[in-house]
Amino acid sequence: MLDNSELLALIKERVCYTDLVYQRVNTKLKVDLSRAEIETLVQAILGDQQAMLKKRGKNYYVTSLARHTRLTINSFNFRLITADRI
Template sequence: MRTPASQRALLVKISENVCYTELVYQRVNKKLSVDWSHSETEAWVQAILRDPDSLVEQRGKNYYVANQRRKSQLTVNSHNYRLITVNRLSK
């Protein structure tokens, strides 16, 4: 398990390097049932990555960033920092 300081450092690194594809913008809108522009999606992702309550875990080749307040989880590739998908958390 990561210490909070190392989690914060990892979240900062992900925040500075996260990138997007056209497909992921569409996927975010579909999964969250929203109609956001690219900049709105990016702002939402940055808000999660910069939130001190977000938790990050690496499993395999992906980072999973969970934020209970926003009831959302980001999946980010750990090699190229590309956002893969988002999911709503049930709790």
């Protein structure tokens, strides 16, 4: 079983995106970021040593208090589902 930091590193390495998720992230976070900027933001959150990771059902929830953002990632295929302000 992986610890949280190892699991975050694995997610960071394997996270993937759909065309729809870029639009969803911009809508939910009320921003207008490019695809590259969204991917950079996600990588920064996943690389944050203070990020909190929880698994609920089939999803991982990665929370960055510093960025006031929570990522929802599918635990089976590591696909980003959405991002929310917290």
